[in-house]
Amino acid sequence: MDKKPTIDDVAKMAGVARATVSRVLNSSPNTSKRARERVIQAVSALNYQVNQQARQLASGASRILALVFAADAEAEPNSYYHSAVELGAIRACNEQGYGLVTHTLDPAKQSYRSSILALADDGRSDGLVLTPPFCDDHELIQALQSKGFPFVLVSAGPDARHLSCSVGIDDRQAGLELGVYLLLQGHRRFGFITGPLDHKSAALRLEGFLEALDNAGHSDQIIEVADGNFTFKSGIDQAEGLLSRNDRPTALVCANDDMAAGALFTAHRLGLIVPADLSITGFDDTPVSQIVWPPLTTIHQPLRLIGSKAVELLIADVMRENGSTTRVAEAHLVSFQLVERGSTSKISVPPSLEALPISG
Known part of the structure; x- marks a missing residue:
């Protein structure tokens, strides 16, 4: 298996320092136009991070996160769970200068997996928050990890918590x-x-x-x-x-x-x-x-806190300075009463x- 490019590979090809690459990827203002162009060209040539961040850099990072909920078309919606998680996520996005787009998919349809992977490929968002039952789909988790696309799980089970970063209660x-x-x-x-x-x-x-x-x-x-x-x-x-x-x-x-x-x-x-x-x-x-x-x-169950914590963890992942697709599988458990x-x-x-x- 070919080794995936790292931020150091991008810096070497662009002829700039590693810190310069980091500033460009994070849309920091203190970067010359010439250096920015070199980094963008190197990112594109190396296909650095398959989440298409390189393609977004030409017009600026999207600074949009996607929140994915399950929706059964044959049943009435949950009265508050989705709203509370979304409110917490929106609050955290607002505090850090991000926008949030919510997507609802029917878990009974096999196409949901390809729909979520398409969200990772279309370049419109920088990361995903996956709620139940999508958060426990091991095949989906592994596919997202292979793309190097940032995501966080909400209320995942023990097996999924060992695979990726998550937040929820015990x-x-x-x-x-x-x-x-x-x-x-x-x-x-x-x-x-x-x-x-x-x-x-x-x-x-x-x-x-x-x-x-x-x-x-x-x-x-x-x-x-x-x-x-x-x-x-x-x-x-x-x-x-x-x-x-x-x-x-x-x-x-x-x-x-x-x-x-x-x-x-x-x-x-x-x-x-x-x-x-x-x-x-x-x-x-x-x-x-x-x-x-x-x-x-x-x-x-502190649903708003869970939503905001998920976004904080996701943004931290998006802002990582290395090109590794291997992320720490940390289970962040919040208290219940x-x-x-x-x-x-x-x-x-x-x-x-x-x-x-x-x-x-």
């Missing part, structure tokens, strides 16, 4: 803490509505919850799992099945707030009193969690169960 730990919380409240029959199957972060929330049950000496027979898709409607539909059982759960855990709001709607329609008859929890701490009644106990509200309460526990060990 979803498994959050699920575990939620499980410990409900066990300490006395609950021993659970329902769990998961997110889409290709969302690793949602799967980790369930894994953490199951770990809490296992740590307390319980088998998975005390929990019924239903597949949701993060929408309000899926919360309604899946809750109806779970709550119509003779041995219905005393606590219903939802992998996001939209589904929890839907589950709450179903509980009200079935005549259940929340939290006296049923505790319900969400995830994300989006605005909907506070406007439903009763307000939802949920996991606060369990927010207790009115949708959960303690229930009485039989004396035989009170001594069960519960560890987090």
